[in-house]
Amino acid sequence: MLSVFLTTRGILVRHSDLDAVRALPLFCSMSQDNFNKLATAAVLQEFPQHMELITEGTLPHFLHIVIQGSVEMFCTHDGHETTIDILRPMTTFVLAAVIRDDIYLSSARTLTLTQTISIPALSVRDAFNNDFSFARAIATELAERYSGTVRSLKNEKLRTCAKRLANWILHADAVQGNQRVIVLAFGKRTLAASLGMTPENLSRSLARLSKYGVRISGRDIVIEDSFALERFAKPSTLIDG
Amino acid sequence: MLSVFLTTRGILVRHSDLDAVRALPLFCSMSQDNFNKLATAAVLQEFPQHMELITEGTLPHFLHIVIQGSVEMFCTHDGHETTIDILRPMTTFVLAAVIRDDIYLSSARTLTLTQTISIPALSVRDAFNNDFSFARAIATELAERYSGTVRSLKNEKLRTCAKRLANWILHADAVQGNQRVIVLAFGKRTLAASLGMTPENLSRSLARLSKYGVRISGRDIVIEDSFALERFAKPSTLIDG
DNA sequence: CGCGAGATTGATGGTAATCAACGAACGTGG
């Protein structure tokens, strides 16, 4: 599927995008020479909504960077599906699989119209083996990712649905500037998946949070009493970062 | 607590242990010079059973390697505790925290009498910044760890207690050489924790697995019908590795 | 205006945690 898009939609990367990629922690410290090698091999791709980009169990041919839109990492097993992460610009994905040169452990699909930059895995591994700064940046990035996954694991194992939701609301509010109004960037269906619950349960959990000053106003979530919500949520830097 | 042991129990590392460490993927490719620097700063420590080695939320001063015994990584939050991983020789731990130079996300305690080698975090980061091969080895190790954590997350979110147990039995049997008899290396209490369930539930889950040819014989778990067990467990290389 | 996807609400069942009690195994000291 990817190769189709490579030939039909793959285009040269815009300079503005390239600058943004260059500024990422993963790429900012490597030599200009080595970055140029990656850049010339990179392609910009645009995907429609709800398109599967990669499939778990297959081998990685590219390192991807989300430039625009959003990408959902998910896994399926025995008739069940679960969301691992939702990625927004500017983040890389499948770096671990590229470095290990081993199969993907999760699939990826677009949630919206999405643009990515894809760098051939061979080029990435080549740079990894020849650019000291890049190797260090990759290690640092993977350490961050590892921490993030451990946090997710703790979030799953130590909190109930309602608490995960409460903490997600607090975190989303902080990211959006403590306006006490959260505007959803995607549907509640997707939010439910990313919080590890069913849409039905998200509805019920939101209803339960009204006891702690959470009101739903159309597409918005309003925090009326952040102290009450925090007392219930019990946010922790050791889980929420 | 650690510093007490450093002064009272910390001793020079034996050459045989050092050779074993040198042979690990993480250390085998670095220069002899840089390895020697780490080795001279390293200390061998012995800890009694059930001793907390590190506490979540504190900063890492050492990279640790389990030489003998076993170490449980666990997390606590809001009155609950969960086990993240159980480490046996020869594995390193808290590498991500050392590289990030940020707080531990989980605590560690010994399950048995345990020996570790501890390398000062400063020395590790120094080598990370000066030894290209070591930087690459760290990236590779972190990629492995990342994958392991994603697998754990999938195991938690996509399987019930009984299925996790069934797959654990199959995996443990494979590790011990397909004898169809698993001898527990630790108590069922700890096994329950590492499978993310209560001891009560482990008992009940084991009982339920008798339908699939799993028998308990004293301290051993016997697989009488591995086909039936596999049909129930549905093992997957995308989760179990 | 009416359709259809997404969201909510209700009813029900399954899974696992919790609480409580009992039984088995082990180590210790007599």
Add this chain to the structure above:
DNA sequence: CCACGTTCGTTGATTACCATCAATCTCGCG
């Protein structure tokens, strides 16, 4: 070697949490 006590494991009863199924509701869009 036995008696005892402590810990660990099992079993039972109950409750909390969440998934599932089904029905209704809402809203955007043709």
